[in-house]
Amino acid sequence: MKFKPNKISITSGTGESEHQLNAYDRALKNAGVGDLNLIKVSSILPENCKIKNKPQIPPGSFTPSVISKQTTNKNQVISAAIAIAECEKGIGLICEHSAPTIEKTTVNKTKKMLNQMAEDRNKTIKKIHIESEQIIPTKTGAAVAVAVFWR
Amino acid sequence: MKFKPNKISITSGTGESEHQLNAYDRALKNAGVGDLNLIKVSSILPENCKIKNKPQIPPGSFTPSVISKQTTNKNQVISAAIAIAECEKGIGLICEHSAPTIEKTTVNKTKKMLNQMAEDRNKTIKKIHIESEQIIPTKTGAAVAVAVFWR
Amino acid sequence: MKFKPNKISITSGTGESEHQLNAYDRALKNAGVGDLNLIKVSSILPENCKIKNKPQIPPGSFTPSVISKQTTNKNQVISAAIAIAECEKGIGLICEHSAPTIEKTTVNKTKKMLNQMAEDRNKTIKKIHIESEQIIPTKTGAAVAVAVFWR
Numbered sequence: 001m002k003f004k005p006n007k008i009s010i011t012s013g014t015g016e017s018e019h020q021l022n023a024y025d026r027a028l029k030n031a032g033v034g035d036l037n038l039i040k041v042s043s044i045l046p047e048n049c050k051i052k053n054k055p056q057i058p059p060g061s062f063t064p065s066v067i068s069k070q071t072t073n074k075n076q077v078i079s080a081a082i083a084i085a086e087c088e089k090g091i092g093l094i095c096e097h098s099a100p101t102i103e104k105t106t107v108n109k110t111k112k113m114l115n116q117m118a119e120d121r122n123k124t125i126k127k128i129h130i131e132s133e134q135i136i137p138t139k140t141g142a143a144v145a146v147a148v149f150w151r
Numbered sequence: 152m153k154f155k156p157n158k159i160s161i162t163s164g165t166g167e168s169e170h171q172l173n174a175y176d177r178a179l180k181n182a183g184v185g186d187l188n189l190i191k192v193s194s195i196l197p198e199n200c201k202i203k204n205k206p207q208i209p210p211g212s213f214t215p216s217v218i219s220k221q222t223t224n225k226n227q228v229i230s231a232a233i234a235i236a237e238c239e240k241g242i243g244l245i246c247e248h249s250a251p252t253i254e255k256t257t258v259n260k261t262k263k264m265l266n267q268m269a270e271d272r273n274k275t276i277k278k279i280h281i282e283s284e285q286i287i288p289t290k291t292g293a294a295v296a297v298a299v300f301w302r
Numbered sequence: 303m304k305f306k307p308n309k310i311s312i313t314s315g316t317g318e319s320e321h322q323l324n325a326y327d328r329a330l331k332n333a334g335v336g337d338l339n340l341i342k343v344s345s346i347l348p349e350n351c352k353i354k355n356k357p358q359i360p361p362g363s364f365t366p367s368v369i370s371k372q373t374t375n376k377n378q379v380i381s382a383a384i385a386i387a388e389c390e391k392g393i394g395l396i397c398e399h400s401a402p403t404i405e406k407t408t409v410n411k412t413k414k415m416l417n418q419m420a421e422d423r424n425k426t427i428k429k430i431h432i433e434s435e436q437i438i439p440t441k442t443g444a445a446v447a448v449a450v451f452w453r
Contacts (some may be wrong), residue, residue, distance in 0.1 A: 162397070168418065170411070170414070170415050170418065172397065172399065173415055173418045173419065173422070176419055176422065177422060179344075180364050180423075185423075186346055186393060186423075187344070187346060188343040188344055188345070188346045189343065190341060190342070190343050190344075190365070190366070191342065209350070210346065210348075210392065210393045211346045211347065211348030211349055211393045212348070212353075213306075213343060213366060218430040269430065
């Protein structure tokens with residue numbers, strides 16, 4: 001494959017709107033990735049991939065990404081989290097989780113699942129990076145947490 | 152990323168079958184994209200991408216696409232729409248929507264959401280391109296509207 | 303597009319865990335594809351793609367794949383199947399299906415739908431390759447069957 005990103009960034013955001021699709025679009029914009037063409041991938045951090053704070057990706061770029069997304073049409077709390085585990089050697093691991101719960105609960109579950117992914121592979125985690133967000137929309141809202149791969 | 156399409160086409164179709172997967176497959180064939188390997192992407196039109204009437208893509212090609220899909224197992228109307236907004240400058244926007252409603256309702260909501268996407272980005276729409284379809288299947292059916300990126 | 307795999311392999315697996323995401327992750331690991339970055343594609347076998355028994359793909363690779371996935375939070379049987387039809391000439395076809403049923407039922411339906419895909423295209427099937435798996439988890443479990451494209 002010619003898909004060879006060497007950087008990854010995580011970010012999160014929330015949005016509200018009358019329409020669910022627009023709430024999701026606003027959450028992505030709020031997270032700073034609303035002008036990208038996101039392509040969903042599953043959740044491995046290639047060995048050569050560095051974790052960077054701010055993604056620098058031209059608008060419209062086709063961007064492999066791990067997406068945690070929660071939407072609601074009710075006045076209730078929702079949250080989304082994404083976590084990256086840098087490991088002692090080899091690949092790292094990425095875990096996404098979202099739920100109609102408060103951020104803290106979602107973050108804790110995300111970490112638990114990430115730790116189990118590492119244990120299952122006999123991997124030692126060096127550092128966990130995590131981004132998360134919650135919102136209680138008036139009506140229709142979205143919370144997202146996204147990892148984007150870039151080069 | 153090496154994913155650099157410079158053309159986009161939109162199309163739509165419907166299908167029926169005893170099996171839902173085959174109804175969907177037939178709808179894609181009816182739309183003229185049934186022999187492609189569609190890869191779902193989110194909904195931005197890169198600046199250099201031209202809108203073309205007929206996609207010319209070899210069978211089996213891995214094809215980034217925005218997919219609007221509605222299926223049903225009941226004798227009821229379903230519809231799917233996809234719309235592209237060419238903007239005054241910079242990126243354009245793509246909006247997909249599908250629902251168990253008549254085509255006109257789905258198209259109107261698609262346009263509303265597309266306009267909101269443009270407003271949220273302070274963008275002036277130059278032209279809207281839209282494709283849509285509806286079907287009332289005897290039993291199991293699918294309606295699709297698809298934007299395919301190609302080169 | 304620069305996405306030009308020339309090999310495909312199919313595999314299947316199951317997993318259990320307290321968390322659904324980990325059950326799915328373990329099923330992918332059990333299938334031998336848990337350390338890849340899977341990118342979902344729809345289901346056409348390009349003409350030049352050879353079917354190989356064992357995928358040899360470096361960990362972390364971005365890997366186009368057709369995914370059949372069934373999860374449950376109950377003590378019930380679930381199964382997943384994936385089938386490839388090599389055809390007399392031109393492209394081949396891929397069909398994925400999963401359900402809360404026994405493996406045999408899922409496999410039979412997968413074959414039926416694959417045959418309909420071939421009929422719809424006036425194609426003669428030369429050979430069908432199929433992988434499937436079932437599990438009755440104590441509580442939370444996953445069954446997967448996956449086709450991965452590689453080079």
